[in-house]
Amino acid sequence: xxxxxxxxxxxxxxxxxxxxxDEIERLEAQLNDILEAVSKVSELDLADVPPTSHPxxxxxxxxxxxxxxxxxxxxxxxNAPEREGDFFKVPPGGAA
Amino acid sequence: MIxxxxxxxxxxxxxxxxxxxxxxxxxxxxxxxxxxxxxxxxCYLHVCDGxxxxxxxxxxxxIAVKDVIGTKGIPTTAGSKILEGYVPVYDSTVVERLKxxxxxxxGKTNTDEFAMGSSTENSAFGPSHNPWDPSRVPGGSGGGSAxxxxxGLAPWALGSDTGGSIKQPSALCGNVGLRPTYxxxxxxxxxxxxxxxxxxxxxxxxxxxxxxxxxxxxxxDECDTTTVxxxxxVELPEGADLKGLRVGVPKELNExxxxxxxxxAAVQAAIAKLEELGAEVGECSLSLSVEYGMPCYYLxxxxxxxxxxxxxxxxxxxxxxxxxxxxxxxxxxxxxGFGDEPKRRIMVGTxxxxxxxxxxxxxxxxxxxxxxxxxxxxxxxxxxxLVSPTSPTVAFPLGARxxxxxxxxxxxxxxxxxxxxxxxxxxxxxxxxxxxxxxLQLIGPQFAENTLFRIGHALEQAIGFDPVPERLR
Numbered sequence: 024x025x026x027x028x029x030x031x032x033x034x035x036x037x038x039x040x041x042x043x044x045d046e047i048e049r050l051e052a053q054l055n056d057i058l059e060a061v062s063k064v065s066e067l068d069l070a071d072v073p074p075t076s077h078p079x080x081x082x083x084x085x086x087x088x089x090x091x092x093x094x095x096x097x098x099x100x101x102n103a104p105e106r107e108g109d110f111f112k113v114p115p116g117g118a119a
Numbered sequence: 120m121i122x123x124x125x126x127x128x129x130x131x132x133x134x135x136x137x138x139x140x141x142x143x144x145x146x147x148x149x150x151x152x153x154x155x156x157x158x159x160x161x162c163y164l165h166v167c168d169g170x171x172x173x174x175x176x177x178x179x180x181x182i183a184v185k186d187v188i189g190t191k192g193i194p195t196t197a198g199s200k201i202l203e204g205y206v207p208v209y210d211s212t213v214v215e216r217l218k219x220x221x222x223x224x225x226g227k228t229n230t231d232e233f234a235m236g237s238s239t240e241n242s243a244f245g246p247s248h249n250p251w252d253p254s255r256v257p258g259g260s261g262g263g264s265a266x267x268x269x270x271g272l273a274p275w276a277l278g279s280d281t282g283g284s285i286k287q288p289s290a291l292c293g294n295v296g297l298r299p300t301y302x303x304x305x306x307x308x309x310x311x312x313x314x315x316x317x318x319x320x321x322x323x324x325x326x327x328x329x330x331x332x333x334x335x336x337x338x339x340d341e342c343d344t345t346t347v348x349x350x351x352x353v354e355l356p357e358g359a360d361l362k363g364l365r366v367g368v369p370k371e372l373n374e375x376x377x378x379x380x381x382x383x384a385a386v387q388a389a390i391a392k393l394e395e396l397g398a399e400v401g402e403c404s405l406s407l408s409v410e411y412g413m414p415c416y417y418l419x420x421x422x423x424x425x426x427x428x429x430x431x432x433x434x435x436x437x438x439x440x441x442x443x444x445x446x447x448x449x450x451x452x453x454x455x456g457f458g459d460e461p462k463r464r465i466m467v468g469t470x471x472x473x474x475x476x477x478x479x480x481x482x483x484x485x486x487x488x489x490x491x492x493x494x495x496x497x498x499x500x501x502x503x504x505l506v507s508p509t510s511p512t513v514a515f516p517l518g519a520r521x522x523x524x525x526x527x528x529x530x531x532x533x534x535x536x537x538x539x540x541x542x543x544x545x546x547x548x549x550x551x552x553x554x555x556x557x558x559l560q561l562i563g564p565q566f567a568e569n570t571l572f573r574i575g576h577a578l579e580q581a582i583g584f585d586p587v588p589e590r591l592r
Contacts, residue, residue, distance in 0.1 A: 026470065038425060038469040039432070040462060041450035050466060053524055057467055060525055063414040064483045067407075067490070074485030075492055077315050077345070078301045078541020078565075084344040098208040102436035111434050117444030 026054050121148040124271035124587045128328040131180045131274055142178030142223065143169075149181050149225055153272050160248045162257075162267035165194050166226040179221030182332075183273035185264050186227040187234050188319065189308035190214050197310040198230040198242040198260075201431050201438045201456030211308025212340045213277060213319050220335050225273050228263030232458045233428065234284050234312045236260050237530035240521050241460040248517070249292060251555050251588040255514040258288030258530070264322045265292040269588060275323040275332055279309060281316045282416050283509075283534030289322055289546040290509035290558020293586050295329045295575065296322045298534075300565045301541035302347045304333075305340035313423035314345075316416075316538055324586045326547065326575040330355050333568060354569045356576035362397035364574065366390075367502035370402055371409035372533050372560075378511045381552025386508045389549035389559050392581045393506070393574070403498050403505070405536060408491040412536035415491065417528060418471050418484035419539075425468030428461060463524060492540040499564040504574055507533055509546045509558035537562045545571040548584040556584075 026034075031051055035042050042050065096109045105112040121140065134140045146169050157163055164186050167174040173192030184190060187197045189211040196202040210218070217224070231241035239247045239262035247262045249255040250270035257266035261278035265288035268276050278285040280298035289296030297320045304319045311317060321332035334353035339346045368390060373383070394400050433439035433452035440455045442448035457465070471480035498505060511532060520527045537544050542562055549559040559578070561571045585592075 030470075031466070034466055034470045034473065036450075037473060038465045039429075039446075039449045039453055040457075040465065041447075041454045042462075043454070046454075046462070050463065053463060054466055054470070056525055057417065057463070058470070060528075061414040061417050061467075061471075061480070061484075064411060064418065064487050065479060067411065067483075067487060069483065069486040069490065072486045072489050074482060075488040076485055078492070078539075079345065079347070081302070081345060081347065086341065094208060099435075101208050102205055104433060104437070104439035113434055114442055114445050114448050117446055 026051070026058060121145065123148055123152040124591055126274055127324050128180050128274045128331065129325070135178065135180070146181050146223055149273060156270055157272060159253055160250055160266050160270050160272070161245060162228055162247050162263045162270065162272050163226040164196060164198070164229050164244055164263070167193065167224050169223065175218040175223040177218070177221030177223060179223055180274060181225045182217060182222045183225045183228050183264055183267045183276035184214065185261050185276065185278050186230050187279050187310040188214060188277055189310070190224060190227065193224065193227060195227065195310070197234070198232040198244060199457065199461070200243040203438060205436050207308070209308065212305035212342055213336045214308070216336050228267055228276060230263055231260035231460065233310065233424070233461050234260040234279055234281055235460045235464055237283070237287055237527050238520065239263060240517065241458060243458050246517060249514045250591065251293065252514065255516055256291065258291035258510070258514065260284040261322065262288045265289050265294055265296065268292070268294045268322050268324060269586065271591070275321060275328050277319055278322045279317060279319045280538065281313050281420060282538050283531035285320045285322060286509050286534050286544050286546040286558070286560060287530060291514040291556065293548045293556030293584070294322060294324055295326050296320065296546045297329050297333055297568065298538065298544045299333060299337065299568060300543040302345050303337045303349060303566070305343040305346050307340055307342035311427040313420040314427065315423060316420060326572055326579050327355050330572045350566050351569065354572065356572040358573070359577045359580050360397055361393060361574060361577050364398045364504070365502045366393055366398045366400050366574070367403040367498055367505045368400060369405040369505055369507060371404065371406050372507035375409060375511065375532060377529060377532065378508055379513065379552065382508050382512060382557050385550035385552055385557035386559055389578060389582065390506060392578060396577050396581060401502070403502065405494055405498070408494050408536035411487050412491060412539060413528065413532060415484045415487040415539060416535045417467070418480050419488065421464040421468035422471050422481050423468070425465045425472065428465055431456060488539050491536055495537065495540045495542060503563070503570055504567065505562040507560050509534060509560035513552050513555035513557060533560060541565060543568050543571060545575050547575040547578055548586065549578070549582055550584065554589065
């Protein structure tokens with residue numbers, strides 16, 4: 024399965040990456056090499072094999088539902104690129 | 120005079136307890152070594168000065184921490200420009216545990232960006248260099264931690280391993296590194312790469328130091344629900360006798376294409392030593408795991424990475440690019456902030472998870488993962504541990520593999536299969552080839568760290584490998 028320029032730009036948009044023109048060309052070749060290599064997994068007939076999403080059989084873990092101290096607003100905002108009061112500030116939404 | 124090139128953590132602990140040296144003297148000795156050799160080796164992205172409580176105020180043993188591990192009040196970049204200047208406001212659980220043991224943080228060690236790579240050449244802040252030959256890579260992604268321990272710039276260190284990032288650099292730098300059983304060490308506060316694979320683990324000069332550090336960091340953490348209590352306590356290995364142990368030699372892991380003759384020879388000699396020490400050695404097979412491990416890993420890890428790295432959006436922390444509108448800000452921030460390798464993996468992962476491709480790529484890879492797990496499980500009905508080279512090659516020259524992502528991916532050919540199965544793996548140095556260290560990989564069933572330590576320690580004593588790089592002796 025090969026990926027073309029149009030698909031690559033679609034995937035880049037899904038991943039919220041604004042690729043430069045030189046990157047698009049380089050990535051197209053590299054992604055096709057990588058996808059060809061990983062497509063090897065399709066050689067195996069695994070219709071009856073269940074998937075593994077995790078190496079452990081830990082089923083579920085419940086915590087006590089008790090309030091406890093957490094980050095202060097000041098700490099949570101300490102690394103913010105931009106803030107206004109107790110909010111993270113971002114540019115307006117725009118057309119998209 | 121403290122010889123940081125030779126001092127083990129165990130010996131440092133003894134000297135501290137006997138009050139033959141003070142914690143301040145010990146810390147200063149490492150800072151001096153860093154000042155002397157780090158300009159050449161570039162192991163550290165940040166060096167502490169011991170002045171703040173956040174660095175661990177105790178009188179204990181110094182330790183280096185890989186820069187994907189969150190440290191309160193100390194910059195944590197994961198080797199990425201997108202996290203440049205980020206200073207965590209809380210400690211990861213592993214760092215809390217280090218401090219609770221009185222350990223003091225020396226600094227944060229270099230890593231491939233987001234731990235994606237096998238040479239540290241993907242670090243946004245420049246590569247680290249191998250203490251045995253600075254024209255060569257230290258391996259990766261945890262090359263900074265491995266090179267710091269080998270170069271005498273830390274007595275021991277923490278690394279993190281997704282597909283080989285502790286074991287492979289330990290092999291290339293000639294030290295002992297453990298990738299623990301998945302779930303035995305907390306991932307809370309770690310910069311996430313592939314959450315079903317990431318594990319924090321120790322890097323040290325000796326197997327005993329490695330076991331000791333593992334005992335400090337291991338165990339259930341209520342902040343990471345994938346963690347479990349260890350079924351039995353960590354034992355510091357002592358004996359040299361391996362009677363009663365059955366060690367398997369998986370043919371495909373030992374004869375894979377690309378294994379250098381000098382690496383194969385050193386590992387063969389070490390396997391013969393295991394027999395001399397009383398272990399029963401037998402050949403076995405991991406054919407599917409070795410053939411399909413790489414493609415399986417390079418779907419699952421990028422898929423998880425594409426999801427984990429979605430958080431870097433320029434809103435709450437890290438780099439933000441200038442833009443008038445929000446979507447533009449996200450896309451530009453991410454493109455300017457991420458380097459080539461994270462971008463490649465985000466793209467592969469997003470593609471593998473996208474509508475129409477999910478079943479063929481990600482879904483199929485998860486099934487292959489089951490096959491890999493079953494193949495390993497079956498071998499552990501016969502064997503207590505498996506042995507192979509850790510890396511197909513010794514340390515390679517800087518720049519040798521950077522042009523071809525797939526060539527770099529092959530560095531982890533032998534470490535990946537057991538990672539996919541969640542199994543523990545220990546790298547033990549077993550000799551030299553072309554004057555560079557060769558690492559032997561021991562793989563065990565889940566929670567078999569004590570068995571790996573026992574075999575590794577016996578082998579270490581029998582081989583007598585000198586962990587100090589020849590040019591620094």
